[in-house]
Amino acid sequence: MGGVGVISSYTLSLNESVEITSIIRSDYDVVTTQGYTISSIDYGGRRPNIQNDADITGYRPNHVCKSVEEISNGPFDYIVVSTKVIPSKTSKNVWDEIEQNKAKFIKPNKQTSVVLIQNGFGIDDLWKNLTHDVVLISGVSYISSINDKGTVTQYGHDSVVFGVFDHTEDDATLEKFIGLYSNDANDAGIDHNVRFTRWKKLLYNATYNTVCCLTDQDVGKLYGLEDENIIETVIIPLMKEVQFVANQDLGLFDYGEYNKVITDDVVLLMVQDTQQSDAQINYQPSMLVDVRNGRMIELDCILASILRAYKANGGKNPRGEIPYLTFLYYMLSLVQSRIQNKE
Numbered sequence: 001m002g003g004v005g006v007i008s009s010y011t012l013s014l015n016e017s018v019e020i021t022s023i024i025r026s027d028y029d030v031v032t033t034q035g036y037t038i039s040s041i042d043y044g045g046r047r048p049n050i051q052n053d054a055d056i057t058g059y060r061p062n063h064v065c066k067s068v069e070e071i072s073n074g075p076f077d078y079i080v081v082s083t084k085v086i087p088s089k090t091s092k093n094v095w096d097e098i099e100q101n102k103a104k105f106i107k108p109n110k111q112t113s114v115v116l117i118q119n120g121f122g123i124d125d126l127w128k129n130l131t132h133d134v135v136l137i138s139g140v141s142y143i144s145s146i147n148d149k150g151t152v153t154q155y156g157h158d159s160v161v162f163g164v165f166d167h168t169e170d171d172a173t174l175e176k177f178i179g180l181y182s183n184d185a186n187d188a189g190i191d192h193n194v195r196f197t198r199w200k201k202l203l204y205n206a207t208y209n210t211v212c213c214l215t216d217q218d219v220g221k222l223y224g225l226e227d228e229n230i231i232e233t234v235i236i237p238l239m240k241e242v243q244f245v246a247n248q249d250l251g252l253f254d255y256g257e258y259n260k261v262i263t264d265d266v267v268l269l270m271v272q273d274t275q276q277s278d279a280q281i282n283y284q285p286s287m288l289v290d291v292r293n294g295r296m297i298e299l300d301c302i303l304a305s306i307l308r309a310y311k312a313n314g315g316k317n318p319r320g321e322i323p324y325l326t327f328l329y330y331m332l333s334l335v336q337s338r339i340q341n342k343e
Contacts, residue, residue, distance in 0.1 A: 006145075039152070114135070144156030161197060162181070239267045243262040287302075
């Protein structure tokens with residue numbers, strides 16, 4: 001229940017037919033005693049053209065637990081996962097916890113869906129042991145939302161698309177979820193090509209997110225250093241490498257009428273949209289927030305996943321074809337190691 005998870009939970013709670021059980025760890029005491037405070041551009045506190053727009057205070061899901069072990073009211077129709085994707089060999093991963101507690105969480109005959117509202121590419125592979133038991137749904141969100149000890153600030157309009165990772169699978173459960181999530185304030189739609197959508201999100205996360213993390217600067221600073229041409233000399237070259245690997249990968253899959261590639265126009269639009277949105281509010285991307293708080297960063301699902309896709313699709317020389325991404329990955333590996341050794 002970070003910045004995205006709280007908004008997703010609150011959004012679903014607006015539908016009277018939904019009952020929500022949430023696992024909340026670091027904010028557990030705050031939420032159980034006083035609830036979340038939400039300042040949202042969609043729901044209250046930050047809505048434009050509304051005078052004295054009040055924050056939402058005291059929001060609590062129907063049931064709050066601190067761990068998987070405490071949950072006793074399953075199994076569930078949907079398991080929404082909004083945690084950071086940071087695989088661990090020494091501690092419990094959420095996919096392992098769900099697998100080990102299948103009877104508690106999952107209904108038979110694929111009546112339970114797992115919705116991954118998370119960053120990264122290839123994250124469905126982490127759930128491969130459960131693909132025979134659940135429908136796996138991708139959620140890609142452009143929301144710019146931050147949680148600070150139970151106070152959530154949502155800067156950007158909740159624009160999110162949901163789609164099944166396996167596009168050959170029946171999507172009735174997907175359409176039902178979109179119906180539960182949709183309202184007049186947000187923009188929720190169906191994703192017919194999950195692979196493309198996740199590559200497109202990496203245009204942002206593998207560039208702005210990573211560079212801000214490495215340099216300890218917010219997005220506005222990247223655009224503000226006009227004499228240095230950071231966008232033209234650093235961000236766009238990184239995006240072009242993401243585009244190169246993405247289109248190699250996308251060419252291997254057939255989504256029929258929904259086949260897509262990352263075009264130059266898609267790259268340019270990402271640069272322009274970010275300048276008009278995140279740069280204006282000096283937004284701190286999630287990796288920057290994590291490193292400033294001494295937390296592990298999503299290096300594996302964002303940068304390592306691109307290098308893996310490059311090699312899987314026949315790439316032989318990452319230093320020659322994707323040198324910027326390769327260099328950035330190893331630099332952030334050192335940052336990750338420093339954080340890990342402090343824990």
